[in-house]
Amino acid sequence: MKKLILVVIIISLLSACQSVSETNLEVLEFEEDTTKHTDSEVSEFEWDETEISGEVEETDEKVFSKEELLKLEVEELINGMSLEEKVGQMFMLAFRQDQLGQPLTLITEEVLHTVLNYYIGGVILFSENIHTPEQTKELIDDLQVTSKLPLFIAVDEEGGQVSRIGNNPAMQVPRLLNSGLIGRLGDPQKAFETGSILGAYLSELGFNLDFAPVADVNTNPNNPVIGERAFGTDPLLVGTMVAEEVKGMQEQGILATLKHFPGHGDTNSDSHMDQVEVDHDLDRLEKVEWLPFEVGIKAGVHMIMVGHIKTPNATKDNLPASLSPTMVTEHLRGNLGFDQVVITDALEMGAISNYYSSSEAAILAVEAGVDILLMPLDFPEAYNGVIEAVKNGRITEERIDESLMRILSLKYSEGIINEQNELN
Template sequence: MPSRRTVLAATAGVTAALTVGAAAPVNDRDPSTLLSRMTLEEKVGQVFVSRVYGHSATAPDPADADANLAELGVRTAAELLARYRLGGIIYFTWAHNTRAPRQLADLSNGIQRASLQQPRGLPVLISTDQEHGAVCRVGRPAALFPGAMAIGAGERGREALRQKGGGRRAGGSRADARMLGRLAGGELRAMGIRQNYSPVADVNVDPANPVIGVRSFGADPDAVAALVAAEIEGYRAAGVAATAKHFPGHGDTAVDSHTGFPVITHTREVWETLDAVPFRAAIAAGVDSLMTAHILVPSLDASGDPATLSRTVVTGILREELGYDGVVVTDALDMAGVRTKYGDDRVPVLALRAGVDQLLNPPKLDVAFHAVLKAVQDGELTEKRLDESVLRILRLKARLGLFDEPYVSPAEVGRTVGAPAHLAAADRIAERTTTLLVDEGPVLPLSPRTHPRVLVAGADPASPTGTTGPPTAVLAAALTALGFWATALSTGTDPTPETITRAVTAAGAADAVVVATYNVTADGAQRTLVEQLVTTGRPVVGLAIRNPYDVAQLPSVKAYLAAYSWTDVELRAAARVIAGAVAPRGKLPVPVRRADDPTQVLYPIGHGLTYWA
């Protein structure tokens, strides 16, 4: 990283802020010394991490300024920091924070400048959710890597190709997970983002899980633990705080905590051998922060409170039993799972009493801030307890070097974000993750000589940040680049009879069909679409672009692949596998159960076919 003096010279407009930040004696950056000089209001501000609208800290677009005024009572990020002395800011795409890498760097520098210019100004811990795969906040031209379940499917070594049909235990590549953390972390750091809410440490054992699914590395707790630890090691090497989530484990529920209150029925014994395993590994790897889940686990705490608000879970289990003394951050406090039992004024107080340190994105910041302030003034929450959290936060900022290097260099953004070597690494990793589940005939690989005209049909869900277009269009473009004449026909996740008829007609004029599926159900229109495409007699290649469980609903398809997401990097890799440019190397990190009898496993963990490219 550039020196403080280099940043002073290179970053226009931050001279005054750097002078303020550099003026304090070195011992004033000691967390304990800083804490001893803070007012109560400043301490309360440090435990909050808030959203803020706009691409600039001081000059957001008028609509963003209005949104800030309506939700936060201020117009700009600078005003927000001046009013509440916040410890953290979280970036969202929907808050219009993430337009471009250099803009992000300028926004981060503006946020730091606004905070450091305050009396006893402190640097801000800027965070985001950059899980890769289905959940990304920073898009192109940043390097976007395969998501967690794809990494869990990844090839662990060249020995995997020696046997057609597999022959190895699944588990993913620790080297790839570590590389993802190191390269992606370096890009985040260059843009001023120093805390990433990743990796997901949940063990996804419920195929119907609506909120985790492909965000998890898989269903084997030991494999998940190894990959979680490796990714944390990568982020730590990059100087970014990784965050293992969602403690105590969100992988076995059919309820989304954004919209409901999930209940996990695992016994304490099951929790110890399943859910707890990756979190123990994360702690052993030195994870800087852990995120709590808004879920109820009666075997851990029978009070009926969500884990985020449970002193038994946060202090008793996480801190005392598992020995974790790092920063604990809540999942977003605007989610339904934490608001079903208590009001927005009580939730932040109860979370701090439980042992949490950072309060993430409260829906009403002013209400939450003053509720915590009053709780301390009234004695419900002791100042000693608050000091414990503030000290952890300050120590994390110190470990990340924020007291010495709060600003980022625009030149570093250009050198680091979306570097050709990073993009190439993402492509190589993706090629090791695409999983061939079925290939009867065989159907694959397709060749431009024998199947020159390819119809790419299927689901086009809302694209994750940074994709170049709908999945069918991205796939068609990738196949065309490989020598096919490929055309795209978006049929959506719930195709109408008219759309299905149009797809079947188009298939009749093609030599082969690639159909993208997205969470197929037994009675859904996607299944009808695929079955009717099969009746055309054209070779049909199915590609699950989210959960790999789709294959169980479509036994008539003779060739089926799993990409685990619909981002460009995974779709391009799938196209190369379909064309035989690379061999499929992925192995299922979750079991796929029979659709007609879920007690029976159709394809076990570790299943995955291959052929020589």
């Protein structure tokens, strides 16, 4: 007979994350015997499981979700930014002409100065900026290389009559139908295909944001600005088409934007020229004008453009929607549940610039809950006005940080910002 050491390690009834303490291991020593043992004899070698049951090791290490990690990363970036850098991210500008009044097709010293010194968050290109595919790509690449943080590069490309790229034969992209005709066809797949085609050629050129689709319901045949840009007069149809175009576009890596909340479809005038309003009460807005926006939000749209539209029977602040806390924060964010990026329509438009200074319009828009201020008439005045409003306590820096969280989270989640191009 010889002696053997049998080390019995039983790890049972424990999950994969549990471990057995070495002090709880039972070492048994017995003599090997060639004779058979009865069950009662074998029982002498049984052990008490309670003596070897391992204890679960507790750990303070937290497992973060993807969303939590994104939030932490964005918070870290925001904490490293100056107030000036934060406010700059809230502006999107256009550079339509150079200092000689010629169409701007390449980056100039003036553009370079503005991008570098004001830390702007985005640029929108117009027909003046878009001549050929090669030139457009180069302009966008130069803008991105110049900026300390990657920019939103946007365009108004709806298909049909509003097509800065599609209506330029030199760009050699498919010509798309007006939304009104797509709506009359009644086939949601056509809307999806339109979004997909738009997204594909915009992505190829270097854009990352499109101010489309139009979510307005064209209920006023005398409307001078919407018309065939809308999918139709039935809010359910419009909502269906809007949702499909959003999906098609965003599958191609282009951020879609619903416009023009709270609905420009029943106005009698053009907010580019002067003040506009719709007389509907809140109940009517919810049932008709807002339905396509709700459907688009559920479809996953990342941005909504708020128009300069007064709603005297639905709000009591006598402000255009783009400057109204009631419309932006209470209704769009609260009632419709939209928690992503809100952008104004162009602040240089007559509905705003005829009645407000650039500084006051920008401040009011921020107070309303807007995240991105599009094309103020006097950008330096608007930019400095917001900074001064923070310094004198009218706007808190926490309020600025709220918008930065939404803006930068979107840039991160869509791959516009990555670890290689964060702000130094």
